[in-house]
Amino acid sequence: xxxxxxGRGAAQSVLAGVALVAAGEAMAERDSRLPPPADPxxxxxxxxxxxxxxxIRMHYVVAGQGPTVILLHGWPQTWFAWHGQIERxxxxxxxxxxxxxxxxxxxxxxxGYDKRTIAEDIRALIGHLGVPQAHVVGHDMGxxxxxxxxxxxxxxxxxxxxxxxxxxxxxxxxxxxGGAWHYGFHMAPDFPEMLTKGRxxxxxxxxxxxxxxxxxxxxxxxxxxxxxxxxxxGRMTAGFNYYRALREDAPLAxxxxxxxxxxxxxxxxxxQSGGSRLADSLRAEAPSLTSVIIDDCGHFVAEEAPDxxxxxxxxxxx
Numbered sequence: 014x015x016x017x018x019x020g021r022g023a024a025q026s027v028l029a030g031v032a033l034v035a036a037g038e039a040m041a042e043r044d045s046r047l048p049p050p051a052d053p054x055x056x057x058x059x060x061x062x063x064x065x066x067x068x069i070r071m072h073y074v075v076a077g078q079g080p081t082v083i084l085l086h087g088w089p090q091t092w093f094a095w096h097g098q099i100e101r102x103x104x105x106x107x108x109x110x111x112x113x114x115x116x117x118x119x120x121x122x123x124x125g126y127d128k129r130t131i132a133e134d135i136r137a138l139i140g141h142l143g144v145p146q147a148h149v150v151g152h153d154m155g156x157x158x159x160x161x162x163x164x165x166x167x168x169x170x171x172x173x174x175x176x177x178x179x180x181x182x183x184x185x186x187x188x189x190x191g192g193a194w195h196y197g198f199h200m201a202p203d204f205p206e207m208l209t210k211g212r213x214x215x216x217x218x219x220x221x222x223x224x225x226x227x228x229x230x231x232x233x234x235x236x237x238x239x240x241x242x243x244x245x246x247g248r249m250t251a252g253f254n255y256y257r258a259l260r261e262d263a264p265l266a267x268x269x270x271x272x273x274x275x276x277x278x279x280x281x282x283x284x285q286s287g288g289s290r291l292a293d294s295l296r297a298e299a300p301s302l303t304s305v306i307i308d309d310c311g312h313f314v315a316e317e318a319p320d321x322x323x324x325x326x327x328x329x330x331x
Contacts, residue, residue, distance in 0.1 A: 058077070069125075070119065072119045082107065084110040085111060085149065089243060091239055096110075115247075146169055170276050173278045182266030218233075224311055303329055
């Protein structure tokens with residue numbers, strides 16, 4: 014399913030959201046009122062840590078030794094999106110998979126979900142880790158923040174990997190012209206919280222399945238981990254706030270568009286998702302650009318094509 018091919022505007026998005034929640038009910042005959050999440054098993058050799066950065070308490074998982082690689086997840090996921098990649102990458106790098114502000118075990122804040130602020134969170138995390146620079150890998154919302162970080166603070170980003178994301182300000186929110194309906198739904202005040210309350214797992218599962226080409230790549234256990242975190246007080250709102258902040262992101266992105274990214278950049282996308290769009294949008298500002306498009310793969314590249322993804326990232330970063 015192409016996530017860009019749905020209905021238009023916030024009002025229509027609410028109706029589409031109702032339909033998707035109903036579909037989720039048919040997909041899973043279970044009570045999605047989840048208990049507080051248990052810590053998922055850590056990859057071998059990994060540690061769970063906390064740091065106070067940019068005024069918030071941030072959680073991250075770290076493993077391995079070598080050059081530092083920061084992994085940034087998207088919505089509706091947490092650091093656990095990278096659990097299958099951490100052991101692979103930790104053979105050559107010190108891998109740090111962060112929970113973005115308001116997600117996983119990181120602090121929920123009433124504001125600060127614009128990508129400039131998230132970029133400052135990551136810059137402060139790199140400083141906390143005691144290194145002047147790090148490789149930064151960002152997927153989905155994490156990719157948007159990584160892109161802003163690379164523009165605003167290029168000195169802290171050794172190499173940049175953007176994974177199946179849209180650059181801030183390039184999102185097509187007009188569903189009659191191929192845009193994605195969920196933007197308007199998530200950006201609407203209060204409605205998405207009201208319609209997903211008690212059905213967080215159903216909604217997250219349906220979204221993940223809709224954006225995946227390989228529908229079984231993200232298993233039920235992983236979905237339960239993600240949903241158990243987002244079902245906690247304030248965390249669905251935090252997730253939706255990443256979308257609500259897109260209004261703030263667009264003017265900044267317009268100022269940055271076309272400025273040169275001095276570091277090597279790699280764009281990775283699934284053939285059945287972003288395709289060449291990400292690389293095409295980067296060509297004017299990334300003179301050292303590598304493009305990787307993975308066949309038979311949707312939006313969740315690291316999970317749907319774990320071996321080709323790990324090989325591409327290792328080769329590029331090395």
